[in-house]
Amino acid sequence: MPSPYINDQAARAKTAALLGRLLADSYIIYVKTQGFHWNVVGPQFEPLHTLFQDQYTELAQAIDEIAERIRALGVKAPGSFAEFQTLTSIGEEADAPAADAMISQLLSDHTTASRTALQVVTEAGTQGDVATADLATQRVTQHEKTAWMLSSLLQRSK
Template sequence: MANPYINDQAARSESASALGRLLADSYMIYLKTQGFHWNVVGPQFEPLHALFQEQYEELARAIDEIAERMRALGVKAPGSFAEFAALTSITEETGAPAAPTMISQLLSDHTTAARAALQAVTAAEARGDVATADLATVRVVQHEKVAWMLGSFLER
């Protein structure tokens, strides 16, 4: 039986809308993580500097995949700070907080992004959009993994 989703642009747009929120959250975390990579100081400098670089590089790849999936769904991907700011649930950081605060913020941000990714999974599955559901599931796993890693830095 054919999946009616393939020809249903309204359903495709709804999947893309959920991805747009995930894209905005991912991009804001990317910016924050890269800024923290540049500005981290203190006794944990070396491991955090390396970890933040690894994380923002992974986010850059994910951002591209999410945006390209939106385009495959026939929807324009947001690409400006104004669009991202309107869609994101992530709070911007303009300062250079202490390393434990950086870690706490990113832990919270990745938890928020995991929820956005789960919402994208749910929206896509409800419409029979298995490709978007698959992509968003991978993002849930990745954001939860990063949250766990960051949380490990805060344990005593």
């Protein structure tokens, strides 16, 4: 028997709103990571240039999946910078900071996005929405893995 969630538009809208925030967080991180990819300089240029490209490429796929899940819930997906800016708690970066500052910002941003994704997991689980919970769980995993990798870059060998 299908979950009553299927026909509960208010519950679906609540879950979609949290997904919208995750979408906004992800999009802002995507734009920031791509900008850092273009503008990183210094002795870490080559590995960071490649790492940032890998990260924004992964985010591009995730952004599409999140937006499509919002649509599957019957809600319009946010799709403009204005909407993303009102939904996210992640700040943009207009400058090209030093490489370590880039890494630190992205570490903080991925930690924030992981928390946002965890809120989606919790709400979707409460509503019996296993598809959204699964998608958000994958995002928690990816953001935590990325944060761990970025954190490792900032650690000094002893």
